[in-house]
Amino acid sequence: MGRPExxxxxxxxxxxxxxYRLRVTEIAELWGFExxxxxxxxxxxxxxxxxxxxxxxMGWYAAKSAILRAGIKPExxxxxxxxxxxxxxxxxxxxxxxxxxxxVSRKRLTTDLEFACRAGSEAIRLNVALVSSGTVRYGxxxxxDTAQANPGDILEFTASSxxxxxxxxxxxxxxxxxxxxxxxxxxxPDFWRRDLSKYPLHGEGFTGSPAYFHHIESSVKLLMEExxxxxxxxxxxxxxxxxxxxxxxxxxxxxxxxxxxxxGLVTPWIGNTYNASALIGLAKVLEAAKPGxxxxxxxxxxxxxxxxxxxxxxxKVKDKVNVAPTVEELLSRKTYINYATYAKSRKIIWxx
Amino acid sequence: xxxxxxxxxxxxxxxxxxxxxxxxRKCGRISYPARxxxxxxxxxxxxxxxxxGHGKILNYTVSYYRREGDAENMPRIVALVRLDEGVxxxxxxxxxxxxxxxxxxxVEAVLRRLNSDDPYGLIYYGLKFTPVLNx
Amino acid sequence: MAKTYIAGVGMTKVGRHYEKGFKELSLEAxxxxxxxxxxxxxxxxxxxxxxxxPELTLHQSDIATILAQELGxxxxxxxxxxxxxxxxxxxxxxxDLIRLGRVRTVLVAGxxxxxxxxxxxxxxxYSSILDYEYEGVRNVSLVNYAAMTLKxxxxxxxxxxxxxxxxxxxxxxxxxxxxxxxxxxxxxxKRMMDSQIMSxxxxxxxAFPICDGAAALVMVExxxxxxxxxxxxxxLDYEAINSEPPYLRGELTELPATRKAFKxxxxxxxxxxxxxxxxxxxxxxxxxxxxxxxxxxxxxKGKALEALDNMPYLNHGGGLKARGHxxxxxxxxxxxxLTLLMQNSYPGLNYSRDISLLHTMSGHDNSSWLIVLRR
Numbered sequence: 001m002g003r004p005e006x007x008x009x010x011x012x013x014x015x016x017x018x019x020y021r022l023r024v025t026e027i028a029e030l031w032g033f034e035x036x037x038x039x040x041x042x043x044x045x046x047x048x049x050x051x052x053x054x055x056x057x058m059g060w061y062a063a064k065s066a067i068l069r070a071g072i073k074p075e076x077x078x079x080x081x082x083x084x085x086x087x088x089x090x091x092x093x094x095x096x097x098x099x100x101x102x103x104v105s106r107k108r109l110t111t112d113l114e115f116a117c118r119a120g121s122e123a124i125r126l127n128v129a130l131v132s133s134g135t136v137r138y139g140x141x142x143x144x145d146t147a148q149a150n151p152g153d154i155l156e157f158t159a160s161s162x163x164x165x166x167x168x169x170x171x172x173x174x175x176x177x178x179x180x181x182x183x184x185x186x187x188x189p190d191f192w193r194r195d196l197s198k199y200p201l202h203g204e205g206f207t208g209s210p211a212y213f214h215h216i217e218s219s220v221k222l223l224m225e226e227x228x229x230x231x232x233x234x235x236x237x238x239x240x241x242x243x244x245x246x247x248x249x250x251x252x253x254x255x256x257x258x259x260x261x262x263x264g265l266v267t268p269w270i271g272n273t274y275n276a277s278a279l280i281g282l283a284k285v286l287e288a289a290k291p292g293x294x295x296x297x298x299x300x301x302x303x304x305x306x307x308x309x310x311x312x313x314x315x316k317v318k319d320k321v322n323v324a325p326t327v328e329e330l331l332s333r334k335t336y337i338n339y340a341t342y343a344k345s346r347k348i349i350w351x352x
Numbered sequence: 353x354x355x356x357x358x359x360x361x362x363x364x365x366x367x368x369x370x371x372x373x374x375x376x377r378k379c380g381r382i383s384y385p386a387r388x389x390x391x392x393x394x395x396x397x398x399x400x401x402x403x404x405g406h407g408k409i410l411n412y413t414v415s416y417y418r419r420e421g422d423a424e425n426m427p428r429i430v431a432l433v434r435l436d437e438g439v440x441x442x443x444x445x446x447x448x449x450x451x452x453x454x455x456x457x458x459v460e461a462v463l464r465r466l467n468s469d470d471p472y473g474l475i476y477y478g479l480k481f482t483p484v485l486n487x
Numbered sequence: 488m489a490k491t492y493i494a495g496v497g498m499t500k501v502g503r504h505y506e507k508g509f510k511e512l513s514l515e516a517x518x519x520x521x522x523x524x525x526x527x528x529x530x531x532x533x534x535x536x537x538x539x540x541p542e543l544t545l546h547q548s549d550i551a552t553i554l555a556q557e558l559g560x561x562x563x564x565x566x567x568x569x570x571x572x573x574x575x576x577x578x579x580x581x582x583d584l585i586r587l588g589r590v591r592t593v594l595v596a597g598x599x600x601x602x603x604x605x606x607x608x609x610x611x612x613y614s615s616i617l618d619y620e621y622e623g624v625r626n627v628s629l630v631n632y633a634a635m636t637l638k639x640x641x642x643x644x645x646x647x648x649x650x651x652x653x654x655x656x657x658x659x660x661x662x663x664x665x666x667x668x669x670x671x672x673x674x675x676x677k678r679m680m681d682s683q684i685m686s687x688x689x690x691x692x693x694a695f696p697i698c699d700g701a702a703a704l705v706m707v708e709x710x711x712x713x714x715x716x717x718x719x720x721x722x723l724d725y726e727a728i729n730s731e732p733p734y735l736r737g738e739l740t741e742l743p744a745t746r747k748a749f750k751x752x753x754x755x756x757x758x759x760x761x762x763x764x765x766x767x768x769x770x771x772x773x774x775x776x777x778x779x780x781x782x783x784x785x786x787x788k789g790k791a792l793e794a795l796d797n798m799p800y801l802n803h804g805g806g807l808k809a810r811g812h813x814x815x816x817x818x819x820x821x822x823x824x825l826t827l828l829m830q831n832s833y834p835g836l837n838y839s840r841d842i843s844l845l846h847t848m849s850g851h852d853n854s855s856w857l858i859v860l861r862r
Contacts, residue, residue: 019447051424052464060463088475101369101463325485413634415686420611430631442627442734
């Protein structure tokens with residue numbers, strides 16, 4: 001018998017991208033950046049949640065789609081984990097609100113997770129473990145963020161809003177089965193937000209090589225080593241997408257060609273949705289993949305850690321794609337707003 | 353001081369998180385809201401069901417009328433939505449604009465913040481409607 | 488059964504009374520009503536106070552006891568709340584008590600202070616008339632129903648936006664001769680056409696203004712009325728019916744409760760009303776004034792605007808639109824204006840009919856009340 005995670009798979013997935021978009025050139029103009037900074041980040045626009053949206057409402061939407069694609073009743077789900085670094089409440093779980101709003105069983109494992117941008121990925125790992133061990137039949141993992149950025153900071157070009165949700169369940173019912181999952185973490189302080197602070201701070205260049213690159217490279221290499229795979233065995237590679245450039249760069253370092261990364265690259269058009277970033281990318285790939293294809297997914301979270309997962313697409317994928325809004329549909333539904341509307345929507349304007 | 357009562361909202365949360373309807377086992381008719389008695393035949397042999405949350409705009413108005421706490425989602429689009437189950441409910445339409453909204457437009461329920469006791473009190477979530485994305 | 492009479496009426500000017508609180512305004516109206524009736528405060532058996540939002544706008548519960556203390560009287564005192572129809576409900580209750588022989592004189596005072604907080608808070612208080620659990624929580628306000636109703640009315644009957652302002656123009660004209668009216672000035676059609684939208688297609692000129700006011704009536708039994716020097720006006724009868732919330736009705740351009748209440752009332756009393764009858768209708772929003780005329784049989788469906796020209800005694804004080812709508816006091820203003828008209832002491836108008844009618848409602852016909860006066 002192989003690895004325990006092989007007993008689990010993605011039974012359903014769902015995503016959410018808010019309708020509104022801000023062209024990042026507006027940010028550059030407003031704060032007096034040289035305009036080519038936008039190209040250097042590989043960014044065009046970012047998604048902006050409305051003022052009545054937050055990580056709970058977006059997570060709810062993504063989860064609703066995921067349950068529809070899973071083709072199960074909400075009551076059949078017995079674990080809900082929400083990964084976010086923009087919780088509406090510092091104390092009070094988002095997962096209870098989402099679970100009750102969806103009508104998930106009250107006999108559920110429920111908690112919010114925080115690990116910068118990879119808590120949603122950890123939510124998947126936990127559910128995979130619960131499904132593999134037979135503790136639950138179906139578990140829901142959500143990554144959702146209305147990412148905050150200090151206005152005028154370089155982070156503002158990318159920090160955006162979005163959500164992704166996955167129903168994990170038995171491999172026999174899955175649209176994609178897990179082949180293996182590994183995690184690599186260290187204490188690396190590349191990005192943080194202190195208690196009561198409105199915006200996070202980061203080490204700028206320090207978020208790169210010792211953090212993002214080191215951890216993703218380490219986890220992916222570990223996965224390939226454990227599964228006996230090489231880069232060319234993967235048909236797609238999805239990495240955490242803090243900007244439009246890093247995922248391509250890490251792929252190059254790992255020897256994975258660009259064309260395997262581009263199908264799952266969404267950040268240039270929606271920004272970095274933090275806990276949903278790689279998970280929206282994975283959803284987009286699932287919606288285009290063919291049975292038998294192998295997907296590498298490697299989310300990353302500051303602080304720092306990376307999960308690397310290998311998934312094999314099954315023949316069940318096709319019937320699920322159009323059951324709920326696809327990433328393509330969410331990407332193409334967009335209305336541009338200006339900086340003022342963005343500032344109002346994201347509560348950057350101080351009101352009493 | 354809290355603007356909203358915790359218990360008033362909490363007690364009915366299933367009504368705000370989902371749209372609960374009354375289905376009469378005797379005459380078969382569906383009514384809104386969820387009640388213990390069928391408003392058509394008076395039978396108390398009723399069950400409460402969840403609406404699909406899908407419907408069409410029957411009537412709407414673009415409202416600039418500001419109540420305490422109304423600052424962000426203005427102007428507000430307030431509509432009467434005929435749900436697929438046949439009942440009509442009052443609802444707010446979001447992520448649309450006065451230019452694109454039309455009677456007959458297909459809409460679906462989405463969870464949003466209805467209200468919040470800012471800056472430290474509770475956030476109250478419930479369903480609003482938005483133009484249908486796919487199909 | 489004993490008959491009930493309105494022996495005296497008192498009003499304060501409707502407006503934004505920053506220098507007067509609810510006590511001062513109420514006392515001013517009460518003193519005028521007592522004086523008009525020729526009755527002393529100590530002859531009052533019962534104090535009924537109609538007010539819709541004292542808890543929300545005045546931090547005051549049990550407003551009737553507080554007012555009785557202010558008046559320095561020891562009586563039974565009760566506050567009556569029926570939303571926008573509170574004043575009619577208080578008068579109806581006073582009427583019943585007198586007819587049952589429980590009391591001989593009732594003082595009814597209506598008061599509302601809507602200007603104590605900024606308009607957003609006044610609007611929130613006013614919106615509380617709707618069902619909090621199904622409408623309030625979902626951010627629905629009364630003006631939104633009125634707007635959707637007007638929209639349907641205009642589409643269905645081919646009425647233009649411009650034509651609907653005919654109501655407001657008439658109300659502003661009527662208010663010119665009412666010394667107690669808030670908006671007693673003429674408004675041009677152009678200004679109305681350029682006015683701010685509140686809830687499309689309703690603009691500020693289709694809606695009542697936020698305002699304060701107090702009005703009082705002295706109601707007495709027949710035996711007391713016969714001893715008075717004035718010309719008491721009989722409260723012949725009343726009727727009230729409630730309706731389902733608007734979203735459950737299927738049709739917005741009708742006022743079913745008003746229609747039903749009027750049918751019952753006219754069947755019981757045999758009263759006939761036509762365009763020359765003095766009638767006060769509830770025009771919180773102009774569209775409701777139009778629908779009320781249609782529900783009362785004074786105009787065919789979609790024809791109310793055409794009927795306006797031939798109605799010299801319709802909302803002769805300016806209606807809620809121009810006299811103003813200090814909510815809990817509003818029906819009392821209407822009854823006071825009718826009483827003065829029937830006593831032929833309303834400035835500039837002579838009225839010869841025997842009866843007059845007050846219509847008031849809360850929300851979009853959520854409850855509707857009718858009161859008939861006779862001389």
